[in-house]
Amino acid sequence: MNPENILNILRERFPRSVVEMEEMPDNYIPLLPDNWFEIATLLQENPDLQFDSLQCVTGIDLAEDLLEVRYNLHSMVHLHKIEIRISVPKDKPKIPSVEKIWRVGDWFERETYDMYGIVFDGHRDHRRILLPDDWEGWPLRKDYETQETYHGIVVPKVKEEWE
Amino acid sequence: MGIVHGEEMVLNIGPQHPSTHGVLRLKVHTDGEVVSKIIPYIGYLHRCFEKHCENLSYEQIIPFTDRCDYIGSMNNNFGYVVAVEEMMDIQVSEKVEHIRVIMAELNRIASHLLALGTFGMDVGAFTPFLYMFRDRERILDLFEITCGARLLYNYMWVGGLSHDLPVGFVEKVYKFLDYFEPQLKEYNDLLMYNKIFIERTADVGVLPPEVAVNYGVTGPNLRASGIKWDLRKNESYSIYDSFSFEVPVGKGQMGTIGDCWDRYWVRAEEMKESIGIVRQALKTLPVEGDVHEAMPKKIRPPKGSIYKRTESPRGDLGFYIISDGSPSPTRVKLRSPAFTALGALSAIAEGWMISDVIAILGSLDIVLGEIDR
Numbered sequence: 210m211n212p213e214n215i216l217n218i219l220r221e222r223f224p225r226s227v228v229e230m231e232e233m234p235d236n237y238i239p240l241l242p243d244n245w246f247e248i249a250t251l252l253q254e255n256p257d258l259q260f261d262s263l264q265c266v267t268g269i270d271l272a273e274d275l276l277e278v279r280y281n282l283h284s285m286v287h288l289h290k291i292e293i294r295i296s297v298p299k300d301k302p303k304i305p306s307v308e309k310i311w312r313v314g315d316w317f318e319r320e321t322y323d324m325y326g327i328v329f330d331g332h333r334d335h336r337r338i339l340l341p342d343d344w345e346g347w348p349l350r351k352d353y354e355t356q357e358t359y360h361g362i363v364v365p366k367v368k369e370e371w372e
Numbered sequence: 373m374g375i376v377h378g379e380e381m382v383l384n385i386g387p388q389h390p391s392t393h394g395v396l397r398l399k400v401h402t403d404g405e406v407v408s409k410i411i412p413y414i415g416y417l418h419r420c421f422e423k424h425c426e427n428l429s430y431e432q433i434i435p436f437t438d439r440c441d442y443i444g445s446m447n448n449n450f451g452y453v454v455a456v457e458e459m460m461d462i463q464v465s466e467k468v469e470h471i472r473v474i475m476a477e478l479n480r481i482a483s484h485l486l487a488l489g490t491f492g493m494d495v496g497a498f499t500p501f502l503y504m505f506r507d508r509e510r511i512l513d514l515f516e517i518t519c520g521a522r523l524l525y526n527y528m529w530v531g532g533l534s535h536d537l538p539v540g541f542v543e544k545v546y547k548f549l550d551y552f553e554p555q556l557k558e559y560n561d562l563l564m565y566n567k568i569f570i571e572r573t574a575d576v577g578v579l580p581p582e583v584a585v586n587y588g589v590t591g592p593n594l595r596a597s598g599i600k601w602d603l604r605k606n607e608s609y610s611i612y613d614s615f616s617f618e619v620p621v622g623k624g625q626m627g628t629i630g631d632c633w634d635r636y637w638v639r640a641e642e643m644k645e646s647i648g649i650v651r652q653a654l655k656t657l658p659v660e661g662d663v664h665e666a667m668p669k670k671i672r673p674p675k676g677s678i679y680k681r682t683e684s685p686r687g688d689l690g691f692y693i694i695s696d697g698s699p700s701p702t703r704v705k706l707r708s709p710a711f712t713a714l715g716a717l718s719a720i721a722e723g724w725m726i727s728d729v730i731a732i733l734g735s736l737d738i739v740l741g742e743i744d745r
Contacts, residue, residue, distance in 0.1 A: 261585050262585050262586075262588060264679070264681065264690060265690050267692045267705040281692070312587045312588075313587050313715060316711060316712070338414065339744060
């Protein structure tokens with residue numbers, strides 16, 4: 210099944226969730242965060258879609274007060290794939306968690322939260338994963354500034370030039 | 373199991389524990405000897421790979437990919453350059469493709485040797501570990517005469533390779549393969565069909581196929597659960613489609629499909645297949661040709677993004693690269709196969725004894741450098 214058919218299925222069931230663009234992209238589907246959990250359930254359970262494996266979850270800082278999460282899905286049954294993109298504003302970054310649908314999403318979402326501060330609503334174990342729990346800030350955001358001290362240890366600032 | 377009920381005890385395994393294959397901390401809730409809950413804590417080796425990538429040019433990232441999975445560096449280089457080349461629409465010559473496949477498969481053998489050796493050591497077999505390390509060393513010597521490095525190669529570049537093959541390389545590889553092939557049988561007799569090893573691993577830590585897919589477990593671990601899925605065959609990249617090889621899947625010969633023994637067996641079989649691929653590639657390797665031919669002067673992929681996955685020794689190694697047309701990427705995300713395999717640990721290992729948890733962890737073949745990045 211190609212991305213266009215998948216898009217049509219989603220449009221039929223969740224007409225308000227698909228972000229309509231002037232020219233719809235052919236390799237991904239932009240969605241609004243609101244019904245993401247229900248859409249994900251549909252993507253996994255619909256017999257024509259059966260996206261049983263979540264390949265990758267990538268967070269991006271789009272700089273203009275927007276954060277984006279990209280989900281790469283793949284079906285081991287039908288051998289088709291799709292990319293889902295969900296944008297959220299930086300001041301209220303909240304996306305429904307799909308960790309209950311694809312268990313692999315558990316750590317992927319924790320990592321995205323760790324690096325971008327995007328909150329995954331409904332995640333059952335929502336905490337940092339790679340960084341210490343008391344780390345301040347979200348390192349992969351473009352406006353990230355290193356904290357000055359960590360437990361009394363001075364954190365060296367990034368050097369301007371290579372030495 | 374679970375007949376004797378006592379108080380729950382929390383046991384801390386790691387961060388410095390010989391059987392954790394790196395710096396990994398497991399918080400284990402136990403009831404007597406039986407594990408009721410496992411919480412892995414990772415991040416001790418976090419080196420900000422993805423943050424670094426945003427400030428480096430595309431060619432500067434290649435040495436960083438080496439350091440992610442330091443056991444299978446060639447395969448990491450491979451995954452990254454294949455992704456960038458697809459973005460830039462670069463076709464590399466037959467010779468380069470052949471050399472890349474030879475290196476990737478040799479590295480796969482080296483990686484599996486380490487995986488199986490340390491797995492054996494985890495369950496108490498020390499001797500096979502030394503034998504396997506001895507032979508892994510021979511492969512590292514081959515890499516050393518090619519690019520000077522033994523572990524972190526920086527060998528595959530976008531559009532080519534850093535060096536051509538040295539004089540006499542092909543003969544040396546043939547010599548190694550002729551020596552190594554009979555050794556496999558010895559290892560199997562020594563460890564895989566050893567009664568004690570079978571007792572420790574058969575029927576232990578069974579990972580059912582649907583759970584494996586849901587938890588994103590890939591590579592040999594997925595195949596051991598009975599799913600015939602190999603990106604070299606199913607989503608063929610480079611020139612893998614021109615070689616004939618089998619994809620071994622777990623059959624549950626000693627117990628249940630998807631147990632620890634099957635995970636060992638799949639890796640042992642894969643080494644045989646890799647030997648076959650290397651032999652085929654050596655036979656058709658073009659002699660003439662420049663390995664720098666297709667290398668672009670400036671690496672500036674067009675605006676856009678790509679998600680490309682390749683088969684590393686540990687499973688699906690994915691690179692998500694976003695380019696804005698400038699010399700350095702906007703975002704590089706590495707989807708690590710060991711990361712997802714460790715994520716599935718609690719699903720596999722809960723309900724087993726502490727000693728089984730160590731066996732299960734060994735059978736998953738994780739590399740912490742890749743998990744923490």
